[in-house]
Amino acid sequence: MGAGRDPREIRTVFNFPGRITDRPLTATRDEDGRWIGGSVDQWVEELTGAVLEHGASGFVLFSPGGGTQDIDSLACWGREIAPAVREAGA
Template sequence: MFNLPGRITDRPLPAPRDDTGRWIGGSVEQWVAELTEAALEHGAGGFTLFSPGGGSPSPTSLGRWAAEIAPAVRAAVADVTETA
C-alpha cells in the first residue's frame, strides 16, 4: 500500500518530485505514470490519496482520482500483465 500526498494539476509539473525525491503531484498523466510504475516495479497493491497538507483530498481531486487516474492505472497494469 502506497500513501501519496500530492495535488492533481491541470498541467504537468516541471518536476513531480521535490528535492528529496518525494512525490508532490502533477497532472493526471504524471500520476498515472507514477502509480503504474509503483504497481509494476515495486509491487504496490493499493494507493491512498491525501492532500499535500494532510487530511482528506478536495472533492475535485477525489473526483479526478476516481474518474481518471484509477481507471487509467488499472488499464495500464492490465495491459502489461496480459502481455507478459
C-alpha cells in the same frame, strides 16, 4: 514465512500525498525526492510504475498537508487516474 503467512499474500499500499494539477509540473518531486503531484498523466505514470516495478496493490491519496483531498481531486482520481492505472497494470 516466519509469521505463518505466504509472502505472496501480503499487499503493499502506497501513501501518496500530492496535488492533481491541470497542467504537467516541471518537477513531480521535491528536493528530497518525495512525490508532490502533477497532471493526470504524471499521476498515471507514477502509480503505474509503483504497480509494475514495486508490486503496489493499492494507494491512499491525501492532500499535501496530510488531510483529505478536495472533492474535485477525488473525482479526478476516481474518474481518470485509478481506471488508467488499473488498465495499464492489467
